[in-house]
Amino acid sequence: MGIYSKPVVFAVISALVILVGTVVTVFVPMFMPSTQPVSAYVKPYTAIEQEGRDIYMREGCNNCHTQTVRPLRTEVLRYGEYSKAEEFAWDRPFLWGSRRTGPDLNRVGGKYPDSWHYKHMHSPQSMFEKSNMPPYGWLAKNRLDISESFRKTQILGYGYTEEQVKQQIADYKTRVTAPDYESKTTRDQVTPEALQGELTEMDAIIAYMQKLGRDVKAMEAQQ
Amino acid sequence: MNDTGYDYSVVRGFAFSALFWLVIGLVIGLWIAFEMFNPALNLTPWLSFGRLRVVHTNGLGVGFGLAGIFATAYYMLQRLTRTPLPFPGLAKAHLWVFNAAIAAAAVTLMAGMNTTKEYAELEWPLDVGVVIMWVMFAINVFAILIRRQEKQMYISLWYLVSMTVTIAVLYIVNNLEIPLNLYKSYSLYAGGNDANVEWWYGHNIVGFIFTVPVLAMFYYFLPKATGLPIYSHRLSIVSFWSLIFAYLWTGAHHLMLTPLPEWIQTVAIAFSIFLIAPSWGSVVNGYYTLQGNWEQMRTNYLTKFFILGITFYGLQTLQGPLQGLRTLNAFFHYTDWVVGHVHMGTMGWVTMIISASFYYMIPRITGRELYSVKLANTHFWLILVGQLAWTVTMWIGGIQQGAMWKATNPDGSLTYSFLDGLTSLYPYYQMRFVAGIVYFIGILVFTWNLIQTVRQEPSTAAEA
Numbered sequence: 145m146g147i148y149s150k151p152v153v154f155a156v157i158s159a160l161v162i163l164v165g166t167v168v169t170v171f172v173p174m175f176m177p178s179t180q181p182v183s184a185y186v187k188p189y190t191a192i193e194q195e196g197r198d199i200y201m202r203e204g205c206n207n208c209h210t211q212t213v214r215p216l217r218t219e220v221l222r223y224g225e226y227s228k229a230e231e232f233a234w235d236r237p238f239l240w241g242s243r244r245t246g247p248d249l250n251r252v253g254g255k256y257p258d259s260w261h262y263k264h265m266h267s268p269q270s271m272f273e274k275s276n277m278p279p280y281g282w283l284a285k286n287r288l289d290i291s292e293s294f295r296k297t298q299i300l301g302y303g304y305t306e307e308q309v310k311q312q313i314a315d316y317k318t319r320v321t322a323p324d325y326e327s328k329t330t331r332d333q334v335t336p337e338a339l340q341g342e343l344t345e346m347d348a349i350i351a352y353m354q355k356l357g358r359d360v361k362a363m364e365a366q367q
Numbered sequence: 368m369n370d371t372g373y374d375y376s377v378v379r380g381f382a383f384s385a386l387f388w389l390v391i392g393l394v395i396g397l398w399i400a401f402e403m404f405n406p407a408l409n410l411t412p413w414l415s416f417g418r419l420r421v422v423h424t425n426g427l428g429v430g431f432g433l434a435g436i437f438a439t440a441y442y443m444l445q446r447l448t449r450t451p452l453p454f455p456g457l458a459k460a461h462l463w464v465f466n467a468a469i470a471a472a473a474v475t476l477m478a479g480m481n482t483t484k485e486y487a488e489l490e491w492p493l494d495v496g497v498v499i500m501w502v503m504f505a506i507n508v509f510a511i512l513i514r515r516q517e518k519q520m521y522i523s524l525w526y527l528v529s530m531t532v533t534i535a536v537l538y539i540v541n542n543l544e545i546p547l548n549l550y551k552s553y554s555l556y557a558g559g560n561d562a563n564v565e566w567w568y569g570h571n572i573v574g575f576i577f578t579v580p581v582l583a584m585f586y587y588f589l590p591k592a593t594g595l596p597i598y599s600h601r602l603s604i605v606s607f608w609s610l611i612f613a614y615l616w617t618g619a620h621h622l623m624l625t626p627l628p629e630w631i632q633t634v635a636i637a638f639s640i641f642l643i644a645p646s647w648g649s650v651v652n653g654y655y656t657l658q659g660n661w662e663q664m665r666t667n668y669l670t671k672f673f674i675l676g677i678t679f680y681g682l683q684t685l686q687g688p689l690q691g692l693r694t695l696n697a698f699f700h701y702t703d704w705v706v707g708h709v710h711m712g713t714m715g716w717v718t719m720i721i722s723a724s725f726y727y728m729i730p731r732i733t734g735r736e737l738y739s740v741k742l743a744n745t746h747f748w749l750i751l752v753g754q755l756a757w758t759v760t761m762w763i764g765g766i767q768q769g770a771m772w773k774a775t776n777p778d779g780s781l782t783y784s785f786l787d788g789l790t791s792l793y794p795y796y797q798m799r800f801v802a803g804i805v806y807f808i809g810i811l812v813f814t815w816n817l818i819q820t821v822r823q824e825p826s827t828a829a830e831a
Contacts, residue, residue: 148520151512151528158529158611162536165615165638169631170540170567173560178628180559198551202479204417214624216697218773221781229626232558237484240562240625244701245403247785269406274790276402278409278416292547299545299553 183230185363188302189355191293191309192316192343196352198296199283199345200239208277210241211250211356224251224357231360236300246277251357258320259327261350266334284335284346316351317343372451374441375732377458379821381438382725384466386814388430391473393807395423400803404796413477421488422476427713428486428576430469435721436530436580437465437504442728443523443587444508448515454507461503468496480550484565486572487541491552494542501538505531522603526583529611533575541568559627567618574614577712578680581720582649585677588724589656592669598655606648613642620691623700632693639688646684653677668740672723672747679715679754683708698773703792704765707758714754714806722746722813729817736826738819746812753806757799764795 147154173179189197200206213219215226227250232238256264263270266284268277294309304312319325321341331347332340402408402416409415445452452458472489480490489497508531512520520528541564544552554561586603590596597603619627619635653674657663663670686708690699699705730737737743771791774782 148525149518151509151515151520151524154520154525155509155528155532158525159532159536161608161612162529162533162615164612165617166536166567169616169619169634170563173563173628173631174556176628179563179631180557201481201483203412203415204421204479204481204483206483207417207420210701212625214697216624218775218781221775221779222772222785227626229559229628232562232626235558236556236561237482237554238558238561238565239483240622242485242621242701243706245789272786274793275786276404276406276789276793278402278406282412296547296553299547 178229180233181230182233183363185366186230186233186359188234188297188300188304189352190312190316191290191297191304192312192348192351193355194296194300194302194352195288195290195293195345196348196350196355197239199349200352201237203280206239206241208241208243208245210244210248212240213248213250219248223248225360225364228360228363230363231357234300234302249353249356253354253356253358257327258350258354259330261353262327262330262334262346265346265349280346280349281334283349284339284344286345287339288343288345288348290343313343316347320347373445374452374455374458377452377455377462378438378442378728378732380459380462381434381441381465382729382817384462385431385434385438385721385725386817388426388434388469389810390814392423392426392431393803393810395419395426397800397803397807399423400796400800404793404800412479418477418479418481421481422473424486425472425476425488426469429472432576432713432717432721434465435725436576436584437461439584439588439721439724439728440504440508440527440580442732443583444511444527447517447521447524447587448511449517450511450515452507453510453514457503458507461500461507464496464500464503468493468500471496475550482542482544482552482554484541484554484561485569487538487565487568489542490550491542491544491546492549494538494544497538498535501531501535505535521587522597522600522607523583523587525607526579526586529607530575530579530583533571533579533611537568537571537575541565562622562625563619563627563631566621567615570618570621571614573712577717578614578646579611581680581717584720584724585649585653585673588669588720588727589653589673592673592723592727593657593660593663593667595656595660598652598658602648602652606645606652609648610642610645613638613645617642617691620688620696623691623693623696636691636693639691643684643688647681650677650681650684668743668747669723669726672719672726675747675751676716676719676723679711679719683712683716686711698769699765702765702768702772703761703795704769707761707765710761711754711758714750714757718750718754718810722750725817729820733821734825735820735823738816738823742812742816746809746816749809749812750806753802753804753809756802757806760795760798760802764792764799767795768792 147157212227213223220226266281267279268275290313294306297304297309335344398408399416399419472493476488481488482490543555546552556564586597616638617635619631620639623632689695726743768788771783771788776782
């Protein structure tokens with residue numbers, strides 16, 4: 145009977161059948177600006193923030209933390225303003241997540257000082273005794289690898305020159321190693337002495353945490 | 368039927384690979400289940416939850432699930448076409464490439480090489496390996512169908528063809544990425560587009576690995592094991608085409624209330640509700656196949672695996688679309704309810720059907736009697752009880768969690784901190800761990816039973 149005895153025809157027809165929904169809901173939206181709008185207020189990640197984002201991905205933080213605040217009353221109360229599409233224009237890949245074993249992080253930038261993050265990354269249980277978050281103190285024992293930082297920003301289309309990337313890294317290093325850095329005491333407590341004058345993976349992931357959700361505040365202030 | 372020339376060595380190889388990765392994947396599952404209420408097991412970066420969770424999902428979804436699918440597919444393809452495997456050497460190479468890829472996947476994921484796109488976490492060199500492996504499989508699938516001795520393609524073959532084509536499309540589109548070096552790449556898509564592509568993939572990879580080929584097994588092995596023909600051929604035609612058509616529209620129900628354009632979410636809801644019909648088409652077809660012969664639930668040890676399996680499939684495909692509704696999704700999304708939902712499908716439906724298919728197939732391809740029907744029954748009850756305790760615990764935990772996130776005081780402020788919600792779940796996590804142990808023991812019984820089966824002397828009575 146018909147196509148049930150013609151395997152190649154059958155394969156072609158079944159491919160066409162699955163492509164209908166694919167084209168309408170996935171391929172066509174790729175060419176619609178509304179799927180991923182852009183805003184001049186939402187800036188690309190700096191080289192350091194991007195390094196931090198890569199560490200976030202490497203450690204699979206997205207398995208427990210989401211990065212989308214939904215437009216629900218209690219959610220806005222808990223985390224802050226709900227997420228806007230423009231915020232994610234530079235996110236490759238997206239890190240919205242699917243499970244909240246830990247809280248949402250899309251509005252965590254600026255919520256706590258760096259010292260809070262150093263302490264919490266080092267030992268979540270020292271701040272919240274019953275937290276089940278794995279301790280990430282070892283991130284402070286790893287010198288940050290910046291050998292590919294510039295190429296990363298090139299691939300991601302951030303538009304920085306090599307000098308700008310070097311400057312971003314140097315600036316951040318100056319900031320966290322300065323004697324008057326406001327989180328110096330905590331940073332020195334969790335960072336091995338040999339690395340206190342260097343950038344560590346811990347510094348980078350905290351830079352990324354502090355970036356999350358910040359630009360959108362400027363965008364909304366203008367609207 | 369004359370069996371001469373059928374190549375069963377690759378069937379056997381994939382079947383035992385499936386069992387191996389099943390045991391490994393469950394050990395890792397138990398490990399991370401323990402980490403959920405006691406972080407002390409995060410001993411090294413390689414064993415931290417964020418890295419191990421993806422080893423668990425990939426190890427079981429691909430290592431166990433896909434190996435079980437390949438094993439049964441190579442068997443069904445030869446039987447249903449009455450044709451020997453066209454390229455047995457290629458199939459053998461496929462088996463080796465597959466196992467090497469899973470081992471490499473486990474090591475690289477533990478080392479933190481992780482794209483973070485769910486169920487597509489492997490970095491690009493392994494993606495290339497997966498595509499090569501898939502082509503190796505597809506060549507045998509299409510070659511055997513073209514050379515086949517049996518004019519009509521049976522239902523199971525439709526599902527296998529559809530899986531072969533669709534998985535290729537899904538995997539390639541979602542894994543388009545720009546390499547930085549051998550160990551890292553960046554997705555081609557940004558933000559909302561990346562999310563949309565990922566969940567189109569994520570939803571359908573589950574559909575075309577955990578549903579479509581498992582239905583192929585169901586439609587083949589249920590009639591074989593019970594001696595009863597499928598109730599309605601017409602119903603299976605309607606179910607097949609409407610299932611594969613509607614599935615691809617529904618991915619965005621994983622992105623409900625995110626910044627993804629609302630129309631994509633709404634279309635996904637509509638098609639999700641529609642999907643109940645073709646899913647239940649197969650459920651009804653399964654139940655009616657047994658009509659008048661329900662005593663087989665007692666007398667035939669395999670029948671209850673198939674019927675319970677399809678029942679969990681039916682519940683799964685009701686629960687899924689309901690979770691996709693905006694109001695319910697607002698409550699359940701991001702909670703453990705969804706974790707329970709997924710595990711009913713994998714621990715209930717997928718494992719039940721693969722178990723029964725192996726019990727039917729392995730004695731026949733090795734010319735031996737099953738070592739112990741009694742152990743098979745023990746296996747059945749242990750995984751049934753383990754799975755129910757597991758999923759029901761997570762559902763209750765998920766409801767509690769969702770309610771605590773939403774609870775407000777009379778003045779409108781939040782009643783519970785995030786940590787209150789998390790720590791109140793620890794008793795559920797401990798119960799879930801115990802349920803997982805029960806389930807794991809059932810799987811060990813299953814594995815033991817099949818190992819003992821092939822270690823016996825060949826029996827003359829068995830089908831050659």
